Amino acid sequence: ETTLRLATAAPQGTPWANQLDRFAAAVDTETAGKVKIEVFYNSQLGSEQDVLAQVARGRIDIGYFSNTSASLQVPEAIFPSLYMYFDDQEERSCILDNHMLEPTRNAFGTRSLYLIGFGEVGPNHVVGKTGAATPAENEGRKIGVSVSPIANSFWETQGMIPTSVPIAESASSMQTGIVDYTLFPITFYVASGLNKIAPVITLAGVQQNSAVLLMSERVRNGLSEEQQAAIDRAWAVVPATQLREEILGFEAKLLEAHKAGGGTVVELTPEQEAAWRAPMDGFYEKAVELTGEAGRDMFEALEAGRAACAK
Amino acid sequence: MTGLVAALLLVAFILFLLVIRQPLVVILLAVTAFVHLVWGRGQLDYIVEDMWVSLDKELILAIPMFLLCGGVMTHGSTAKRLIRVAASLVGHLPGGLGVACIVSCGVFAAISGSSVVTMLAIGSVVYPAMKEAGYSNRFALGAVMSGGTLGMIIPPSIPLIIYGIVTETSIIDLFLAGVGPGLLLVTIFSIYAIWSNRSMPVTRMERSEIAAAFREGIWALLMPVILLGGIYSGYFTATESGAVALLYAVIIEAFVHRELKPADFYKVYIEAITLVGALFPLIAVALSLNLVLTENRVPVEMVNLLRDWFTSPLMFIITVNLLLLVVGAVMTTNEAILILAPLLMPAANAFGFDPVLFGIIMILNLEIGYLTPPVGLNLMVAMTAFRQRFGELAMAALPFIGLMILSLALVIWQPWIAMGLVG
Amino acid sequence: MAQQTPQPEDITGGPRRVLTIWHKAECWIAFAAFLFISVIIVYDVIAREVIIPILQAFDLPTGTAVIRGASKLGVYGLIVGAFFGLGIATASGAQIVPKVAFGWVPKAWGPLVDRASDVFSGAFFLAAAWIAFLFVQSSRDLGMLTSGGVRIEVWFIQAVMPLGFASVGLRYLCYAIWPDSRPILPEFAE
Ligand code: NA
Ligand code: NA
Numbered sequence: 001e002t003t004l005r006l007a008t009a010a011p012q013g014t015p016w017a018n019q020l021d022r023f024a025a026a027v028d029t030e031t032a033g034k035v036k037i038e039v040f041y042n043s044q045l046g047s048e049q050d051v052l053a054q055v056a057r058g059r060i061d062i063g064y065f066s067n068t069s070a071s072l073q074v075p076e077a078i079f080p081s082l083y084m085y086f087d088d089q090e091e092r093s094c095i096l097d098n099h100m101l102e103p104t105r106n107a108f109g110t111r112s113l114y115l116i117g118f119g120e121v122g123p124n125h126v127v128g129k130t131g132a133a134t135p136a137e138n139e140g141r142k143i144g145v146s147v148s149p150i151a152n153s154f155w156e157t158q159g160m161i162p163t164s165v166p167i168a169e170s171a172s173s174m175q176t177g178i179v180d181y182t183l184f185p186i187t188f189y190v191a192s193g194l195n196k197i198a199p200v201i202t203l204a205g206v207q208q209n210s211a212v213l214l215m216s217e218r219v220r221n222g223l224s225e226e227q228q229a230a231i232d233r234a235w236a237v238v239p240a241t242q243l244r245e246e247i248l249g250f251e252a253k254l255l256e257a258h259k260a261g262g263g264t265v266v267e268l269t270p271e272q273e274a275a276w277r278a279p280m281d282g283f284y285e286k287a288v289e290l291t292g293e294a295g296r297d298m299f300e301a302l303e304a305g306r307a308a309c310a311k
Numbered sequence: 312m313t314g315l316v317a318a319l320l321l322v323a324f325i326l327f328l329l330v331i332r333q334p335l336v337v338i339l340l341a342v343t344a345f346v347h348l349v350w351g352r353g354q355l356d357y358i359v360e361d362m363w364v365s366l367d368k369e370l371i372l373a374i375p376m377f378l379l380c381g382g383v384m385t386h387g388s389t390a391k392r393l394i395r396v397a398a399s400l401v402g403h404l405p406g407g408l409g410v411a412c413i414v415s416c417g418v419f420a421a422i423s424g425s426s427v428v429t430m431l432a433i434g435s436v437v438y439p440a441m442k443e444a445g446y447s448n449r450f451a452l453g454a455v456m457s458g459g460t461l462g463m464i465i466p467p468s469i470p471l472i473i474y475g476i477v478t479e480t481s482i483i484d485l486f487l488a489g490v491g492p493g494l495l496l497v498t499i500f501s502i503y504a505i506w507s508n509r510s511m512p513v514t515r516m517e518r519s520e521i522a523a524a525f526r527e528g529i530w531a532l533l534m535p536v537i538l539l540g541g542i543y544s545g546y547f548t549a550t551e552s553g554a555v556a557l558l559y560a561v562i563i564e565a566f567v568h569r570e571l572k573p574a575d576f577y578k579v580y581i582e583a584i585t586l587v588g589a590l591f592p593l594i595a596v597a598l599s600l601n602l603v604l605t606e607n608r609v610p611v612e613m614v615n616l617l618r619d620w621f622t623s624p625l626m627f628i629i630t631v632n633l634l635l636l637v638v639g640a641v642m643t644t645n646e647a648i649l650i651l652a653p654l655l656m657p658a659a660n661a662f663g664f665d666p667v668l669f670g671i672i673m674i675l676n677l678e679i680g681y682l683t684p685p686v687g688l689n690l691m692v693a694m695t696a697f698r699q700r701f702g703e704l705a706m707a708a709l710p711f712i713g714l715m716i717l718s719l720a721l722v723i724w725q726p727w728i729a730m731g732l733v734g
Numbered sequence: 735m736a737q738q739t740p741q742p743e744d745i746t747g748g749p750r751r752v753l754t755i756w757h758k759a760e761c762w763i764a765f766a767a768f769l770f771i772s773v774i775i776v777y778d779v780i781a782r783e784v785i786i787p788i789l790q791a792f793d794l795p796t797g798t799a800v801i802r803g804a805s806k807l808g809v810y811g812l813i814v815g816a817f818f819g820l821g822i823a824t825a826s827g828a829q830i831v832p833k834v835a836f837g838w839v840p841k842a843w844g845p846l847v848d849r850a851s852d853v854f855s856g857a858f859f860l861a862a863a864w865i866a867f868l869f870v871q872s873s874r875d876l877g878m879l880t881s882g883g884v885r886i887e888v889w890f891i892q893a894v895m896p897l898g899f900a901s902v903g904l905r906y907l908c909y910a911i912w913p914d915s916r917p918i919l920p921e922f923a924e
Contacts, residue, residue, distance in 0.1 A: 044605055049881050050364045056876050059357055072881045112876055140790050142782075147803065149885060161786070164805060166370055168475070169548070172483035176545030329835035332851040336820075336829065337858050359862075359869040363892055366813050367881075369805045372775065375768060375812060547779055550805065554775035577765060584764040585828045587812070588819020592898075593830070643830070 002227075003036045004061035004219065007045040007054075014187065015250045016211070017041050019119065019243055020064060023213075026234035031227055037062070047167075049073070056112050058218035066121040067210040070108070072148050076291040077107045079298040080118065081209045083154045083287075084280050089248070091309055092208055093241045099305030103298055104212070110294075112217045117235045119211035120244040122251050125201050127189050128174065128181035131266040132202040135159055135275050144170060144179035149290050157283040158276070174198045185209065186251040186258075195263050201255075202266040204276055317349045335646065336589075339596040346603050361599030366591065369550065370476050375587055376553025377424035377467050380560050382579035384422055384534075387564035387571055390432035392528035393418050394440075399524040403516040406508030408444050409454050410501045412437045416458030417497040420465035421535035422556065424472070426644075426681050427692050430459020438697055449707040450507060452699060456689040457500060457711035460678045463644065465493035466539060467553065470674055473648050477598060478656045480666045482549045483542060487732040488671050492722050499714050507710075530563045590645060597649035604654075614658045624662040628723060631655060632676060639680020643688060647677055671729045675719045682708035682715075750915045753908060757825045760818045760901065767815035771808045778804035803884035810880075810891045817898030824902050827917035845913065852910035859903030866896035 006024070010016035017039070024037035045051055045060060048069035054060040056073075071078035080100045086092035096118055105115040126132040126143070138158060144165030145151050155162040165173045165182065173179050174197050182198070183206065189195050213235060220228055259265055268276065288295050324345060328338045343358050351357070384390070397411035397418070404410055416433045423429045434455035441451035463470045466486035475482035525532075538556040541547040547555055564571035571579075604610060621627040638647050652673060659669040681689040683705075690704045722728050778801060785799045801807070823829050839847055874889040909916040 046364060046602065053364075053873075053878055054360065056878070057360070057872060059352075059354070059360070073879055075879075075885070110877070140786075148881070149802075152802070161782070163782075164369065164803075166368070168370075168479045168481050169483060172481045173545075173548070176483065176543060178545045178548055326835070329832060330838055330847075331854055332831060332836065332847060333855060333858075334824075334829040334831050337855055338832070340862060341858070355865045356869040356872070359866045359895060363869075363895065366816070367809060369809055372771065372805060372808050372812055375771065375815070376775070379768070379772065546783060550808075551775060551779045554772060555779055557772055558776045580765050580768050581761055581822070584761070584768055584815055584819040585823050585826050587816050588764070588821070588823035589828045589830055591812075591816035592820050646830070 001034055001036065002223070003038050005040060005045075006037050006062040006064065007040045007043075007051045007060050008064040009043045009048055009066075010064070011042045011191075014191075015246050016064065016119070016121075019238070019246070022238060023234055026237045027231055030230035030234045035223070035227055035231070052113075052214070055214055055216050058112075058216040060216070061219045062116070062213065062215045064119065064211055064213050067212055068121075068124075068146070068151075068207070070212050070214065071150075072146070074107055074111050074113070075148070075150065076294040076298045077104055077212075078150055078287070078291070079295070079302050080104055080212075081207055082299075082302065083207050083283065084205065084277055085284075085302070086208055089208075089244065091306070093244065094309035095302065095305035096210065097240050099301060099308060103301040107294060107298060108212070108214060109217070114215045114217050114220050116213040116215055116232060118240045118243075119213060120240070120247040121209040121211045122185040122187060122247045123203075123205060124183045124185055124207040124209050125189070126181050126204050126206060127184055127194065127198045127201045129198055129200065130180075131200050131264070132181055132204065133266050133268055133272045138181075141180040142178070144173055144182040150287050153286045153290060154283055157279045157286070170194060171197050183207075186254050190254040190258050195258050195261070199262070200264040200266060201258065202268070204268055205273075206276075321345055321349075336592050336596060339593065339600060343596060343600040343603060346600065346607075350607050351603055357603070358596075358599050361602045362592075362595035364602075365595045365598035368476065370472070370482060371591075371594075373467070373472050373482065373550040373553050374424075374469055374590070375583055376550060376557055377469060377472075378583040378586055379579060380553060380557040381423040381425060381428040382583050383557065383560040383564055383571060383576075384419075385428055385432050386575045386579055387560070388568050389422070389531040389534070389560075389564070390415070390419060391436050392524075392531045392568075394433065394437050395524040396521075396528040396532060399517070399521040402514050404505055405511055405513055406446075406504040406506075407513065408437070408441050409446065409450065409504030409508055412441065412451075412454045413458045413461075413497055413500040413504055416455075416461050417465060417493065418532070418535060420461040420463075420493065421467075421539055422560075423462045424467045424469040426460045426462045426678070427688055429462030430456055430689050430692065431696055433458060434693070435696065445511065446508065448699075449703070450504075452693065452697065452704055452707035453709075453711045454500070454504060455697075456682055456693050456704070456708055457715065459689050460681045460715075461493055461496060463678055463681075464489050464496065464671075464674055466490065466542075467549065468674070470644050470648055470677065471670060472549070473594065473645055474652050474670045474673060476594070477601065477649060477652050478666055478670070480656075480670055484667045484733050485670050486539075486542060486549065488667050488729040489674070490732055491728040491730075492671055492675060492718065495718050495721065495728055496715065499718055500711065503710065503714055530567050534559060534563075593646065594649060597646070598653075600650075601653040610654055610657050613654060614661050617658045618661060621662070624664070627658070627662045628664065628672070631659065632672070632719070632723075635673060635676035636679060636683070639677045640683040641686050642680070643686060644674075644677040644680065647680070648673065665726075665730065667733055668726050668729055672719070672723060675715070675722060679712055679715045679719070682712050749908060749912050753825070753905070753915055756901075756905075757822065760821045760825075764815045764818040764822060767811045767818070771811040771815070774801060774804050774811070775808050777801065778808075806880065806884050810884075813891060814894045817894045818901075820898045821901040821905060824905055825917060848916065849910055849913055852906045852913075852916065856903050856906035856910055859899045859906060861903075863896045863899035863903055866892075866899055870896060 008020055020039050024039060027035055027037050048065050049072060051060055051063045052070055052073050055063045067081035080096055108115045132138050138160050142161045142163045143155055145162050147162050147164045152162045163179050165179055170182050171194055255265060288299050328341055344355055347355060347357060394415045397415040401407050401410045416429055419433050420429050438451055438455050466489045468489060471485045471489060472482055475485050537559055538552050541552045541555060542549060656666055656669055660666055681687055693704050694701055781799050789799060870889050870892045873892055878888045880886050880888045
């Protein structure tokens with residue numbers, strides 16, 4: 001019997017944690033009890049960045065990460081969660097599930113990481129004391145993000161100043177005005193109480209952030225082929241589309257709670273959305289430039305997927 | 312190997328390391344290695360990985376900034392100028408110089424991140440002055456030593472930064488929460504200074520002296536305004552405020568006060584580096600030990616165990632306070648925070664204590680530890696700096712320890728003293 | 735904190751001269767690292783709060799005024815400084831050494847215990863250096879990158895860990911071989 005340790009930033013009782021619990025149960029079933037998954041919730045084993053390096057080394061067996069975090073280590077792996085790329089959820093699911101799994105798996109493979117499959121973090125939105133609907137409002141404003149060359153480039157494209165803010169300081173940085181905005185998924189925004197300090201959330205659809213379930217290649221190679229296949233099957237028991245729907249449904253409820261508690265939700269008008277999207281083609285070229293040959297391959301896979309899904 | 316045998320072996324191993332006089336960093340590294348070998352997967356390179364992970368954090372930059380800033384201020388004449396301002400304002404009260412000592416410690420504490428630096432900077436000027444003015448040796452020493460400890464509760468504070476890093480608590484919130492208890496201590500110490508020196512002769516308040524003192528001291532007085540104002544208004548992060556304060560201090564000391572020569576500048580840096588070289592590997596190893604304990608679910612089990620033992624939050628916090636007072640007696644602050652905060656904070660949180668408030672409670676306890684034998688850093692430094700017997704110093708500290716315990720109790724009873732400023 | 739610690743410069747003689755030069759070199763490297771941290775963070779604040787708003791006011795491009803990942807560069811400067819600082823702290827006797835058990839052995843054995851202590855510390859730090867070396871090597875093999883605004887291979891900076899440990903290990907072995915080159919421990923430390 002083998003026990004594998006799985007690390008996640010999600011706290012117990014959240015939909016992500018429930019998805020992982022379900023996965024753990026499925027692995028148990030699929031391997032007839034030969035492989036057990038022990039889940040460490042709530043960043044107990046460290047931040048996503050730290051855990052990712054440990055999964056690559058084989059110290060932690062499996063990790064469930066936001067695509068954005070994982071791409072800090074594997075820059076070209078950002079493309080499945082490319083900023084403002086997808087038109088709607090249907091198109092996104094089609095492209096990711098049918099066309100991006102293999103390219104993304106190959107990208108993580110170069111860092112000794114095996115992509116078991118996609119999940120969902122939920123969209124990242126701009127939150128602040130004021131709305132961020134139009135580029136005119138945002139020009140020169142500071143946004144607290146986890147900085148990387150691609151993230152920097154995106155925010156600069158939008159005329160904003162990306163500023164590195166540690167998670168523990170997000171609330172006080174907003175309060176004191178070190179940053180005007182930060183970027184968060186709805187869940188964290190509402191659950192952490194950040195919405196009391198920064199009551200306005202702008203649903204700009206900045207980034208549809210996937211989750212990635214990554215396993216150490218070293219650990220995986222130590223399992224039998226049947227066990228390897230069983231783990232993949234266990235994740236596929238619930239299709240990725242359903243994982244997305246679960247998270248998005250949960251966020252919709254939280255958003256209602258936020259409104260009921262006196263918070264503001266800003267939805268973009270078509271003109272505002274067009275203004276956000278106007279500079280994006282230039283940004284995509286920049287993103288490819290920043291991620292080299294491997295990035296170009298990923299972007300081409302994305303475009304090919306979009307073309308195929310449009311049919 | 313059974314748990315008991317392993318635990319006994321570990322104790323024997325630690326005793327062996329102590330007997331052959333190993334540095335703390337070796338002892339911690341060896342203990343961490345032992346834990347990995349016995350309870351973990353036996354891969355010692357994990358320790359190095361965790362050390363790296365612990366240091367690769369932007370928040371940690373605040374520590375050298377405040378160390379450097381404190382160093383520059385100590386080499387210059389800032390302390391002298393602050394004391395002159397304070398003395399001109401409160402010198403006419405009974406025990407006025409005592410109050411001036413406490414108040415200037417409080418102001419200097421808003422620049423310096425450490426207890427010893429505050430005590431030395433203010434004490435080296437004000438202690439001889441109090442002796443000359445006829446204050447009792449014990450009161451003068453007690454005021455200087457306990458005033459010094461304000462350095463770690465009034466922000467900026469290196470122990471609070473370390474607490475924030477190891478427990479992932481907002482350092483800015485911790486800084487905000489330190490203000491109230493810091494002012495409380497300044498008030499209580501000042502009242503005590505007036506009361507215990509009520510029979511001392513008083514001087515008259517001189518307008519011209521106040522004006523002159525302010526003229527001389529204005530640049531030094533602006534320092535805490537820039538530093539704390541910068542943080543609270545959102546111009547800078549804690550780290551940046553340290554950097555800006557350092558720049559300001561260098562400019563003031565080198566060009567306005569003209570007290571800082573290039574050679575001093577180099578010396579200040581080497582002193583800070585020496586401290587960082589002793590402290591940072593310790594921080595890294597302590598966090599690495601903490602990570603391997605978490606991996607083996609030790610904190611979770613400790614919380615469960617404590618929940619079984621204690622029925623009420625009050626019983627819990629009283630016990631923790633007693634524990635911390637004992638720890639403060641025998642350990643230095645930074646090490647105590649590094650080792651205990653990650654274990655105690657989750658438990659305190661489970662009993663309903665806010666992580667920020669608990670940080671302040673911890674710091675207040677360990678602040679008392681600066682004045683308690685056998686390992687009381689302010690006592691030890693004062694022994695050399697003011698050439699006093701250890702016993703005399705311990706006696707001098709006694710009434711102030713009582714006042715600090717009173718303040719601690721007040722903060723626990725009325726948490727808004729600390730949390731009022733925290734959003 | 736501001737107490738006087740004996741500096742190795744006070745000592746003269748062959749191997750001691752080597753120790754002194756070694757100490758000086760570490761001091762200058764760490765000084766450069768710390769100066770770099772102070773300058774880069776101060777500049778980062780000035781750029782954000784002063785230079786960029788001015789450039790914006792005149793509709794000038796702001797991109798070049800910003801140092802990418804300044805605080806991350808600062809962190810790396812700090813790590814380099816800290817590991818050279820480990821050697822400096824050792825040479826200045828500023829390492830924190832618990833003294834609870836100092837009285838447990840007869841006083842006459844003191845010098846012998848000190849020597850045994852140095853042999854043990856030396857061997858221990860050299861072993862730590864070896865393990866750190868293995869760690870850095872695996873980072874390199876995996877092609878690990880730094881996170882944040884700077885993106886370089888992380889082993890390049892991690893390499894300071896085995897170097898720092900090795901420097902301290904060798905230094906302790908020197909103290910074991912030439913006991914009078916050992917720094918005198920201060921009464922207190924922090
Ligand atoms: Na302070
Ligand atoms: Na003590």
